[in-house]
Every structure is written in C-alpha cells, then in structure tokens.
Amino acid sequence: MITLAGAIQLIGGLALAPLMPGTIQALKARLQGRRGPSPMQPYRELRRLWGKTLVDPQPTTLVYRLAPCVVAAAMVLGLFLVPIAGLSPDWPLGNDAVVLVGLLALARFALAAASWDTGSGFALMGSSRDLTLSVFAEALLVLALILAALPAASTDLVAMSAVANGSAVWSEPAHWCGAAAFALVVLFETGRQPIDNPDTHLELTMIHEGPLLEYAGRDLALLHWSAAARHWIVLVVAAELFLPHWGGFGARLGCLAGGLALLCGALAFTETAQAKMRILRAPALLAGGCLLALVGLISWLVG
C-alpha cells in the first residue's frame, strides 16, 4: 500500500499533473458550450515544446537559464512531501507543511529573479503582481494550515490528513472555516479566476503567465509542467486535508480521485461563473479569508 502511495506520489505526480489543468480547461469549455480541447492537450503541448529549440534573450545570465530547472526541481520535491490517501513512504524529505510553503516560495523567487534578468516589462509586471498577492496568500495559507493542523497538533501532512479522515472533524466549525480559507489559496496558487486568468496573454491582466513570456522550448515545457505540478500539489493537499474521506487506503484513494475531480469541476465552474477581479481587490479577498480563518481558530480555542 505504502509503495503504491509512493508510486502515485511520484510517477502519478509527474505524469498526472498536466491532466489537472487539461481537465479544468475541457470542463470549462463544456460549461461554456464549446467543444474545447481534450483533457490531454497539455501533454501534446509539452511534447511539442520539448522538441523546440531554446531562445536566449539578451542580456541574460545563468540566473535566467537556471530558473526553469530550479522551479521544476522545487515542484518535484514538493511531490515527495504530499501524502497520497494519507500515506507517504519514508522519503528522507519528511512531510512538513511549512517546508512545502518554502518550496513554493523558492519557485516564486527563481521566476521573479528570471523576470528581472530579462528586464522585460511584461515579465516584471507579472511577477510584481504575483509577489504582491503572495504576501496575503502566504499569510492565508499558513492560517489555513494551522486550522488543518489543530486536531493533530502537528504540521506533519500525514498526521494532518489522518485526523481529517472520517466525519468527526466536520463537527468542528474550525474545519469549515479552514476549508473555505484554503479554497482561496487554491484559487491563488493555481492562478485561476477571479484572481488570475490562465487563458489570457493580454499584458494588462496576466499574473502567472507574465514571467513565462520570454521562455521557449524545453525551458517553457519545464515551466508549464511546474504550473501543472503546482495544480496537482495544491489540489491534492486540498483534497487530503479539507475534503471528506473515509475508510482505509483503497477507499481513501477513491475519495482522493473523486475529490480531485470535484475540485477541477469547481474550478471550471468558478472560472465560468465568475469574472476576473480587479487586481487591487484581490488582496481584500485574501485578507477576508484570513479573518475567516481567525474566526475558525477562535471557535476552536473557545470550544
């Protein structure tokens, strides 16, 4: 079982991650009454990009060229940290939630530094916005993680997912608040509407797409895969910690698959129903999430 969990963690993470944005795009197209691309479209794009030559914008340094590798490496390490159906083999990397937050920050640093290296206005606009929102999103993320960690009194993702097993945890208002707060984190980290619009390449609106503009070929493939892996990591954490699941490994694996499908559907629905927010409004949304999380914590401490 634990081997299977490990295999899904790594092979599944590497191979299945692009399915997440693919599924969301496909569902979104259906909801909007279009035929849209197949869920496999991200794989085709990765294959196409992998065969293309690289581009070397001037003047850049090693920082620019290394950034995609560092971002992707941070995401691969992140895959090791996240348990699958409550299990994670004894990788020497531990399963700490705060380390995961750090790895996401490392990816953000590498990409923002690469934007400065190109000096491209669009890239810098994107990373400036990303970093601005990350200030609020990171506070929200740790607060949501605190709420998930409360019953276990531990930030070990395996322990946190174990206490979320069953229905007892849903009688705590704190868990509901945590789930709502984490939903906002999911929106930010996956770069989805109403915070960001993944479909646009219009400079006035893009956030996460901006720093990718100068890249081509395998660099871009690595970055696209990293964006997909970010979807995978955040959605799996959301499903493991904040979506209902019961029973042993097999049942929980089913719950996880169902949870991922549900989350993809929910993201597709949000993107269809909700227009993109004005960028300067987004921090208020995230700060609102922080308040909600604090209310949840108070309810736990008082109760």
Next chain:
Amino acid sequence: MSGLELLVLTGVALLFAGGVAPAAPRAISASLILQAVGMALLGIGGALVLFGAPVLGAPFQSNLDPTLGIDRLTGFFLATLALIAVPALVYARGYLADAARSRVLVALSGLFLLTLTGVVTARDPSTFLAFWELMTLVPATAILVRHSDAAVRRAVFVYLAVTQLGGAGVWICVLALAHFEAMSDPGALAAQGTGVQALVIVAAIVGFGTKAGLMPLHSWLPRAHPVAPSHISALMSGVMIKVALYGLIRVLFEWAVPVPLWAGLTVLGLGLLSALGGVLYALVQHDLKRLLAFSSIENVGIVALGLGASILFASEGDRTWAAIAFAAALLHILNHAVFKALLFLAAGVFERAVGSLDLDHVGGLLRRMPWTGGAFLVGSMAIAGVPPLNGFASEWLTLQALIHAAFGPTLGIGLAGALATAGLAATAALALFCFVKVVGLVLLGAPRRSEVEAASEAAPGMRAALAFLAGCCIALGAAPGLLVPTLMELAPQPTDLATESGLSISGTGSLPSPWLLFGLLALSGLLWRLRGSRRAAPVPSWACGQRAEPSLSWSSAGFTKSLRLVLEAVLRPRREIEKAHEHGQLQSIHYRGEVPHLFDTLLYGPVQRGALRGALIARRLQSGSVRAYAAYLLALLLGLLLLVRTGVIG
C-alpha cells in the same frame, strides 16, 4: 591557567595589539591580521565553551568589582561575533587599503570589537555599563571619521540622542538588578514583588529594544547603519544589535524569571510590529544600504517573535516548545548576522565599483563581478528565507514555534500565536519581494549606468571574505540540526533534542535540510542536463517590437507599485506631479514620489516639536537677571523648609 583560558587571553591580547598597532605607519595590514587572529581565537574559545567546555572566569555578581567571564550564552555570542568579525577584518584589508584615514578606522575597528567582546563577557554591572556605552560611542566615531558633512553629523546626532534616551532604560534595569542582587541570584527579583519586576522588564525592553532597533524605537538605525564604513556597518547590523538582544535575553530569561505573560505578549507584539514594519519600509527604499538597515529591523523583529513565543510557552508550562522557540531566536541571531554581514560587505564592494548605491542606477553586476555578485545572490536568497539556505532554517523553526503557540490552550495565547504566524508568513513573503527586487536591480538585467560597464571584481581577500560568508549561509542551511540541540540547552529550562544534521521535532513534519539541499541540487542538475544546451541565436527581450531602451527599464518604485497601491492606507505614499506649460503647450512633466517614514512624521516629529516648545517655555526662566536667580533660590529654600516643616521630607 587552563589551555582554554590561555587561548582566550591570547585572543584578547592580539585584538588589543591589533587595535594599537596602526599607530605605527604602514601597519594597517599587519594590525588587521592581528585583530582577525585574536578574534578567531576568542571565537574558538567561545565555541568551545558553548559546546560544553568548562565555564571561564567568574559567574555574574551584583557588586561593582570589575569581573569578566565566559559562560555558554556568552560563548554563543562570542562565536557569532568572531564568525562575522574575521571575514569583515579580512575584507577591511582590501576595503581600507586606499581609503582616507584608514589608520584611525583600523584602530577603531579593533576597539569596537573589544567593546563588543566586553559587553558579552562582563560579569558585573559596572563593567557591563561601561562597555555598553563604549559600544554606542565607538561606531559613532567611526562614522564621523569617515564623513563629516552635515547630513552625516545629523545622523550621528540622532543615533546618539535616541540610543542615549533609550539607553537610560538599560541603566535603570541594570542598576535595579544590581541593587536587588538579582544578577547573582536569579529569583531575587521576583521576590521583590511584581511592581519592581515590571519596572525592570519594561526598562529592559525599552533600553535594549532601542539599541536592538525594535520598532517604534528604531529611528536611529536606518540613519546610522548606512553611513558607516561597510565593514563597520556589517558589524553594527550583524552583531551590535544582537548584543543588545543578548542583554534582553539575560534579563528576560535569566535575571527576571519567572517572566509574566504580559512581558511575553509585549515582546511578541513589538517583534511583529518590527518584522512587518521593517520589511515594508525596506521594500520602498531606493538606497541599498538603507534598505539593508530596515531589513535588520525586520530580522530583529523575527528574533523577538521567537523570544516572545518562548515566554508564552514557558508561562503555560510547555518546556519543550519554550526551548525550541528560544533556540529558534538564537539561531536566527546567528543566521542574520551571517547573511546581513555578507550583504553589507558586498554592498561596500558595489559602492566602490559603481560610485553610488541608488538601486535604480546599477544593474547587470553579476556578469561583471561573478564572485561578489554570486555571494550577494546567495545572501539575498538566504535573507529572503527560501530553502535550502540558513534563513529558511531559522524562519522555519520560528514559524513552527508560533504555529504551536496558536494551538492554544488559552484563547489569548492561541490568538497571539496565530496573528504572529500570519504576520511572520507575510513578512517572509515581503522579504522575498524585497530581495528579489534588490537582486534584480543590482545584479541582473542590463547595466543602467556607464560606470557599471567598467566595474571590475573586488580584490582577492575581499572576495574570499564574501565567499566564506556565503559558504556559511549554505552550511548553516544544510545542517542547522547540529546547532539547535546545543542552543536548546541554553534555554532556562533546557530539553533534549537528538543531534542530527536536519531537524526532526515531534509535532512537525521535520526539516531534513541536507536532503533538501541535495535534492534541489541533484534535481536541478538533472533537469539542466535534460534541458540540453541547444540554443537559437540570441535575441533581444520582447518590448512590443521597439528597442529596449535603458529608460524603459523597470525601477524600484515601479516594481513595488502594486503593493504600494494595495497598502496605501498604511504607507501613505506621497506623489507630486509638476506640469510646466508654455504658450498653452505642455513642456515638461516632473514626477516625484516618496514614501515618508511614518514613525518619523507621526511619532518622532510631534515629540520633538513638543520638546522644543517645552524648552522655549523653560527658557523664560532664564532671564539673565541676578535678582531673578536669587529669587529662585529663595523660593526653593522656602519650599524645602515648608516641606520639612509639614513632614513630607526629612
């Protein structure tokens, strides 16, 4: 005399000799080497005591006989001091080689190191206070020796004024402790009742907090640190403000125990204010050294968060986490000393090479100075708190402590912990924002000025010093677990933790830092190989088809614009736009924007104006007329007699 004592005393003697030697001409290099060797010996001695060698010298005593000694906490601070001072001195050999008045500066460096050593080794009130005052005065002298224009004199005046006013707290605290003999006998203060204990604690927080740069008493720090010579800046930001924290730690964790909960909450609150405020103002600075000074305030805030959390845990009886939070604070003291010294030293190199440190006019230095630039990049990543470097290790530990404080059990502690956790997470994100900006503006992109094109790498000795500090950032990031168990033993109620390179603490998912470092390097390397080096012809960056002019390049203000807009209510940025019209046509537009330091305008300004107004009123008393003065004397005499008569005094 034991070998260890001999080692330490030789160190002091060499340091002293190194401080005096520049009196002879052409002795700069030799005296810096003497100082470095002396400091290294002292550091080794301190480290040996920290890791369990017998305590040197006397224990603390409350009478006024001059006494010195090294215990484990002192050992930690001595080792930290040496770890920064040795590379700073090696760096100074190149940095001061052709500087004006270098002999005086070398002598002052030695004196500064001696006074810093003196404060942490003092074992009685009088020695402590004497070295404490010298520690403030020596860097002020070093700043004035370097520059003597009006702006710098003003900065030094503010530095001395604020630290002296705040420093009164240190005197009150230390003398009260000496009076109640609490330095030699922990618990004696608590026996005096809560009032006296509260007085000492408040005096300590005000006094040591001022010198440490805790907001809102930080006003001097961003003025004084940037104008000092770079190696002195490194020592001031890296060590001097930590020595102030040393004093605070002695009081709160040794002399005034058991510390009440409100003191913990106060330290936590000040820490949160300093962390968030420091990094916010760092973000909107345009001058590199000033930015680094504000970021020091942020990091002192993070240390204070750890200390505050430790007091909270101790008050609810959680010994393990009290010790972990305490160790987190000490670890961050060490880590911040290393990377802040690195950044200040590198800033000195950039200043020499380019002429100014205005962030908007540097750019592209990594290509021209791969060593200095590379070390600066490592330091920036460390201070931004990204894994696997040392900044992440101590921030991880502090964050874990705060998260566990948020678990409760009481509402107050839990809420304070959660707010501090969210604040620290936001601080980390802001620090990342800030230092990505610095790296981008200084190291990356195209050069923004002709001087940058001509910049060349620093002298080998300076490069070695920077490389050593960058190596420390990586090593401390890879193996914090070798140090943390020892630091936990320094806590008032020590608990054990297994010594290993990573950190596995129950209640966390563990921080296996060496594996993180290895994993990141191996995976990045693998992906780098997979990526291959096939490359199309170099192309310019895309700027909508037009040529990328230097005037189009992004500025510091531009990059932080969205955050300034979001936080307009807090930062209150000022903008002035002047339009010049002639014959009904717009001729030119002048734009000026700045973010005023609100603590200066809203807090220090009114206080200063009030003080001056009060002084004007008091001046009316001094009419200059002898008869008026005789009348004052008579009134005073009568008043005193009246008081004696009514029995109020006497």
